[in-house]
Amino acid sequence: QQQVKQSPQSLIVQKGGISIINCAYENTAFDYFPWYQQFPGKGPALLIAIRPDVSEKKEGRFTISFNKSAKQFSLHIMDSQPGDSATYFCAASEGSNYQLIWGAGTKLIIKP
Amino acid sequence: GAGVSQSPSNKVTEKGKDVELRCDPISGHTALYWYRQSLGQGLEFLIYFQGNSAPDKSGLPSDRFSAERTGGSVSTLTIQRTQQEDSAVYLCASSLRQQGNGYTFGSGTRLTVV
Numbered sequence: 001q002q003q004v005k006q007s008p009q010s011l012i013v014q015k016g017g018i019s020i021i022n023c024a025y026e027n028t029a030f031d032y033f034p035w036y037q038q039f040p041g042k043g044p045a046l047l048i049a050i051r052p053d054v055s056e057k058k059e060g061r062f063t064i065s066f067n068k069s070a071k072q073f074s075l076h077i078m079d080s081q082p083g084d085s086a087t088y089f090c091a092a093s094e095g096s097n098y099q100l101i102w103g104a105g106t107k108l109i110i111k112p
Numbered sequence: 113g114a115g116v117s118q119s120p121s122n123k124v125t126e127k128g129k130d131v132e133l134r135c136d137p138i139s140g141h142t143a144l145y146w147y148r149q150s151l152g153q154g155l156e157f158l159i160y161f162q163g164n165s166a167p168d169k170s171g172l173p174s175d176r177f178s179a180e181r182t183g184g185s186v187s188t189l190t191i192q193r194t195q196q197e198d199s200a201v202y203l204c205a206s207s208l209r210q211q212g213n214g215y216t217f218g219s220g221t222r223l224t225v226v
Contacts, residue, residue, distance in 0.1 A: 034214055043116070043203050043217025044155070089155065098143065098207065099168075100215065104154040 002027060004092050006103030014111050019077040021106045023090035026071065030092040034066065034100070035075045038087045047088075048075070080110045116137075118204050118218035125194055125225055133189040133221045144187050145215065146179055146205045155203070161187060188193030194225045 005024045013019045023033075034049035050057045050064040050073065057064045063076040077084055087107050091100040117136040125131050137144050146158040157171035161181040172178070174196075181187040191198055201222050205215040 036139075036215075042219050043205070044215075045217065046214035049214065099145075099160060102155045107152070 002101055004090060004101050004103045005090060006090050006106060007102070008106060010107045010109070012109045012111060013080045015080060015082060016079050017107055017110075019080045019084065019110070020074055021061045021088050021090070021108070022072060022074045023092075023103050024070075024072045025101075027092070027101075028071070029094045030101075031095060033064070033066065033073050033095050034091050036089045036091065038089065038105075044087075044089055073104075077108075080108075082110045082112050085106065085110045116204055116206050116216050116218035118202075118221050120221060121212045121219065122222045123224070125223070127196060127225055128193055131223065132188065133191075133202050133223070134208075135187045135189070135204030135218060137185065137187070137204070139185075140218055141205045141206035141208055141216070142184065144181055145205045145207075146187070146189050147150055147205065148173075149203055149220070150200045156195045158189070158202075191223075194223075196225045199223055200224045 006061050007022050031052055035047045036044035037047045038044040046065055048059050048062050050066050055066050061078045066073045085108060087105050089105045090103040093100050116138055118153045119134045123131055142163045144161040148156040148158055151181045159172055159179045160168040179189045201220040203217055203220045207215045
C-alpha cells in the first residue's frame with residue numbers, strides 16, 4: 001500500500017511533442033506529490049509538486065494533473081525539448097511522515 | 113554551504129576493503145537521507161536521520177552497511193568488506209522536516225568495487 005507505481009519505464013518523444021509520465025498510488029493518506037528530474041551524474045532535483053486539494057498545477061512547460069478518485073497523478077511536458085532528456089521520478093508522502101515514497105523512474109529521451 | 117556536498121565524487125576500491133562516504137547537508141536541514149542508485153535504476157532507500165531521533169535503518173541491505181550523523185550535521189556512510197554488488201552511486205539528500213520543501217540531493221558518490 002506504500003508503493004508508488006510509475007510508467008512508462010522509458011519514453012521517446014519528438015522535439016516539440018508532449019511527454020506524459022504517469023504514477024498511481026494506493027495509500028489515500030498521501031497528501032504531497034512531487035516530481036523530480038535527474039540528469040546524468042547529478043542527484044534528482046525537485047521539479048514541481050502538487051497537493052490533493054487541486055487537480056492541476058502548471059509551471060512553465062511542466063504540468064501535474066491529479067486525479068484523486070483514481071489515485072493517479074501525471075507529469076505533462078509541453079513542447080518537449082532535447083534539454084528535457086532526463087530521468088523523472090514521481091514520489092508521495094503522507095501527513096507528518098515527510099519521508100518520500102518513490103516511483104521507479106522514467107527515462108525520457110527527446111529526439112531532435 | 114548552498115547545497116548538499118558529497119565526497120568523494122568517485123571511489124574505486126578493492127573487494128573486501130572498507131569505504132567511508134561523506135555527506136554535508138544544507139545547514140539547518142534536520143532530515144538526512146541516504147539512497148543507493150544502481151546504473152539506470154531507481155532510488156533504493158538506505159537510512160534516514162531526523163534530528164536527535166533514532167535513525168530509520170530499515171533500508172540497509174546488510175550489516176556491512178552502517179551510517180552515523182554527528183552533531184546533527186555531517187553524515188558518514190560506511191561499507192565494510194565491500195563486494196562487487198555494492199558498486200553503485202550513493203546519494204545523500206537533506207530536507208527541512210516540513211512538507212513542501214522537498215529534498216535537496218547531492219551529486220552522489222560513484223563507488224566501484226573491483
